[in-house]
Amino acid sequence: MTDAPAALTVVVADDDEDIRSLIVIAVRKANLTLLADLPDGTAALAAVREHKPDIVLLDVSMPGLTGLEVTSAIRADAELADSIVFILSAAVDDTAVAAGFAAGANAYMTKPFSPNTLAAQLTALIASTAAGPNPALPTPPAP
């Protein structure tokens, strides 16, 4: 008999409480373990450094550090090298998407998003994580 694999851990950060709750629901639908959901970038980075989650779901426009700054800080930290950064943003133009990937994000999803689609994306992340670290997911088209 083998032990079931431990669920991947997630830290969520979005300054909009309703959106954050929606993300949390999607995280649960994907059977991930939520370590923290936070309303600002500074707290999010502290939580990431503390918990070293497998996946970090970040909004871009947040008080304190922006999602891009948090992403850059994660990428600059060797201990967090395996963390997958998933950006969820209302900025839909190509420049914003490119900036997200340039900061080191693995995936970028635009708002509004479907919680079911986000859950499916996270499930796909779990599957791809088994294949190798730090996968880069295709970006879903802007609605």
Place this chain on the structure above:
Amino acid sequence: MNPFSSLLRRYVFVDQPSPIVKQLPTALAFVGAVIIAALVPDLGFTAPLPAIAGVGGMVLATVLAGTFTASERLTRLALIIPFIDLFAIGLFRMGTGGNTSLFGGLVLLPVLWIANQPERRNILFAGIGTSLALTLPFTLGGMVPQSSADWLRFVITPVIFSIAAAIINEMSRQASRRVDSIHELAEERDVMLRGAVDYAERLSENEDRLRAADRLTRSVLDAVTEQSVIGSDVTGLIDVWNPGAEKMLGLRALQVQGRRFVHEFHVEEELLAWSRELNYPPGETVLNPGFSALVESARLGTAEVRQWTYVRADGSTLTVELAVTRRVDDRGDTVGYIFVATDVTQALEVSRLKDEFVGLISHELRTPLSSILGYLELMRDDDVNPLSDEQLQYLSVAERNAHRLLRLVGDLLFTAQVGSSTFTLDTSVLEIAPIIRASVESAGPTAANAGVELTVTVPSKPISVLGDAQRLGQACDNLISNAIKFTPRGGKVNVTVAIVDSRVVITFRDTGMGIPEDELDQLFARFFRASTATRAAVPGVGLGLSITKAIVVAHHGELDVESEVGVGTSFILRLPINAPVAV
């Protein structure tokens, strides 16, 4: 020529003396002879009648000379006067001693007149006239030559006179030729003088025109106070500096003209970066690579407007849109450049604020929409507490309107991107037919609900274009959606695809309410709504067509419209087949 000169020329002009002037010496000499004959005792009148007749002849000749002088028409007959003179002198000789008369020498004066005429035949006439005058005492007076000396006198004297006449005639001819030459030269001089006067007048007029043009140019340059206009030679040395440049860069014309170079007012790094991009220096002005790069397009005759940073006298900077054009001379050679700059600092700030605003709107609207749509989806998918059919219907209405709001936000964002030229295409070679079919298919339920028959006709042969599938789909969606919205129940919307002149032509034809002709020009303007749409309360904000047009233009295509109120509207979209697309 003044009247006095004309009179002088007519009566006494030396090269063409009048008959009276020619007659005057003969008449005076004759009068002298008459006086001498009357006063000198040894002489006297041997035959008074011929002497009186001679005096009469001389009077007649003098009167005729005066008459011929007064009448230009008769002047050509003046040559008969010296012959009358000769005849009169012959008679006078008859009356004053005949062959021994002292006054034979008078003959010389009319002979000179005759010989002075240009034709050579006058030499003969002079000889004949002399003979006539000398032989008159014998031919009319009944005298007989007394000696061989008389005979010799009849022959030798005319011959000598004829020789003298020949010499005088020749001299006269030469003098006449010289006079003619002088006349020709004088005429040429007059012509040249008139030409010089005309030229001077034209020069003066041109000078006036140039001064006026210069004043106009200066007044135009001076009137331009919000744009800097700087002129330079080919090395960049400034020679034109208008009030706009003074205002923009903080220096007066006297401080820069002939002293400063254009590139001194630019950020050197900017110029050098551009010159590196152009692989300079390949041009004619290599004094400063930055300047050469600055005028590169103008030098090649290509109009170009670029953004540059100007440096003011106090070291502060401003962003300008700079148009550089070439100055040429009469032969078309480059003699300098003109730099017209517009301060766009404020415009850029406005644009930045607009982008910020659009970004804010986008974020602030999309975030609550995320919540609305996300939670609606969760409600619909709640397996634990499933909704009733009625509740699901209400949910659909909420979702439909949330999506409508989302589309509006998308349209606003896209319009702002088009306005700020940040709109991009993700191009690839693609088939147009599936895109059109997909648009028609997705609009099918809407058309069915509206009671509009939606059909599509696409050729079986594949048609490839180079473009952005998503944006082209958006354009087709907009046009089909519009056609359905503006077509009353029972109407038809037909989409056809054809190839015309190497272009794919997609026609969206409806039998809707149509658009008034005077509104067609504004149809593609942002936020414009046709009066028919407003009257019929068709929902919309007037962005769809402007977005569609922007997409089509970015694909090097065209979008035209034909419409008739009450009959219908056709939008004709033309795209190049598999042609490059501006991104």
